[in-house]
Amino acid sequence: MESNHADIQSIENLVRSCDNIKKEVSKVIVGQKNVIEKLLMTIFSGGHAVLIGVPGLAKTLLVNSISQTLGLQFNRIQFTPDLMPSDIMGAEIIDNERNFKFVKGPLFGNIILADEINRTPPKTQSALLEAMQEKSVTVSGKTYNLNAPFFVLATQNPIEQEGTYPLPEAQLDRFMFSIVIDYPSLDDELQIVKKTTTINHKEIHKVLTFDEILNFQKSLLGMPITNTVYSYAVELVRKTRPNTENCPEYIKKFIDFGAGPRASQYLILGSKMHAVLRGKYSPDIEDVRAVSEDVLRHRLVKNYKAEAEGVTIEKIIQNLF
Helix, strand or coil: CCCHHHHHHHHHHHHHHHHHHHHHHCCCCCCCCCCCCCCCCHCCCCCCCCCCCCCCCCHHHHHHHHHHHHHHHHHHHHEECCCCCHHHHHEEEEECCCEEEEEEEECCEEEEEEECCCHHHHHHHHHHHHHHHCEEEEEECCCEEEECCCEEEEEEEECCCCCCCCHHHHHHHCCCCCEEEECCCCHHHHHHHHHHCCCCCCCCCCCCCCCHHHHHHHHHHCCCCCCHHHHHHHHHHHCCCCCCCCCCCHHHHHEEEEECCCHHHHHHHHHHHHHHHHCCCCCHHHHHHHHHHHHHCCEEEEEEHHHHHHHCCHHHHHCCC
């Protein structure tokens, strides 16, 4: 399967741009190279991501830094128990001439950081997730399109912490990736402390334009892919469903609900971007496997046996291979 010259050139440009973005972000972010790459994969695939980690791991700074390199408008929404849907979407007000006027909320940006999304009640969570799916909001019967490109990067505290409202599986399914951010290594933590306790005036420069980002997204959709890889991705997802034939015994034992078709779509999109970042012009099965954990982690529902035996979702996904 051949790519035309324009597609190859576009992929090569995307690889160079991603390398430049990583260099710019590294001016203020120490380490987290794997997380940065996954965020770029999400953005160029046109998806959304949820970042899971304890407070203090520079999630906000990381997302803000990436938005600066992409030249996109960054809006941060701090989710709290009293946040209402109108606080994020906007609302109609009466102006001085007694006419109704729509005042846009913070969702009208390009990269939206939904900070601590599991600290707000389901009503507001649903408003955000509807906007993610439809790329528009409806207020007082009128529909307003959101800016393009539009990405939601949500952060989530571990569910065990008090005062949280866990996202339902149907809502989590709208996120392409679930990315776990771990504590930094010893060397990275030393560098973080040195960098943040001295004068540091390094500026982050813009690497891409709006049009280039949208063109890269189109190039990714046009990237060739073999039927073997399509079949592998779909069969991998179907294996996660306990009620399907050829389902592994440990899935029947430990999983209540498997992943839906959206997981297959994101496996393909993610594998394309994973291949691009490694200089390949078409993804293979290894690329699908490389993104499977982040795509499937939040889509599989464990049962009580898995909880009782301490079986992790990650272990279950690895056993699928």
